[in-house]
Amino acid sequence: MKKKKEIIDRFTELTAKPISLNRVNYHYPESQREKTILVKHLHPNGNGFIYAPYLEGETELDKEGYVNIYEASEEELTELIQKAIDFMNTDEAGFAEGEARFYQDQDKNILKLVYENKVWIVYDFDNVEAVFKSLEQAESYLSDEGFFEEKA
Template identity: 40%
Template sequence: MLTFEQKLAVISKFPELERKDVSLGRVNFHYEQSAYDKKSVVYHLHPNGNGFVFAGKLHGYETDDKGFVNIRDFSADALRTLIEASIRSLAPKSTEELAIVGDAEEERWTGPDNQTLLLVNEDELWYVYAGLSLEMAFDTYEEAEAYLKEEGFARL
């Protein structure tokens, strides 16, 4: 288990997060540029090493009813990966993403070299976009998901 100071060192490397000291020596870190009302990425990091990271918009993490993951036993790499994903999940959509997605259902997938692809459901098809470029189209979500996983991508 990482100590409080070790976790602070990992979290402090994210310049987009703003530290907020709260009661009982605990620390929160906010992402002020969040596209959502949710701004807390790290919540109640305690001097005993316990704390929480927001993963409410991510897949593959066991969250509480508010969307937070307990990070007590996380390694430095696991903590860094979770925080990166949390920030990306809260980030405003780029102009490219807005042009492609509009009001359609979409998911972000990340893969090798931190490349992000969008999976968009539109007109009963599933489209995979890299930036403004259409990469692939699929009849079902399952086909698109299998393709993305085969290419080394994971859903945010």
């Protein structure tokens, strides 16, 4: 566990909470999802689990969406933790708070589409132009108004 604990402790955004049998859970308090336990049941023998429902179909997960890390290398463990954090930074719809996209019309006018508080808001500079419950509704509106997403 010592080596894995050292690796996990590098992620300062995680909070360690001791549980029974000398095991430790690591919570991600900034999670945009209901689940905050990112590392579950890290045992002194190096066994434990990382929240990884994004791996469904690629590897074996338990019923709560955790993958076993007993045989994970340092590189694999680091990658799993970072991907879990990235996943937990998105809500159940898969969008991160503050996610922004830019749209432009043929006259070079620019509107910004931002995901805030589980809705999509169209901004014209700092002014709210429209609010939509889904990305599809927002993009349909923008298309109808002659705006198309700027490609990076």
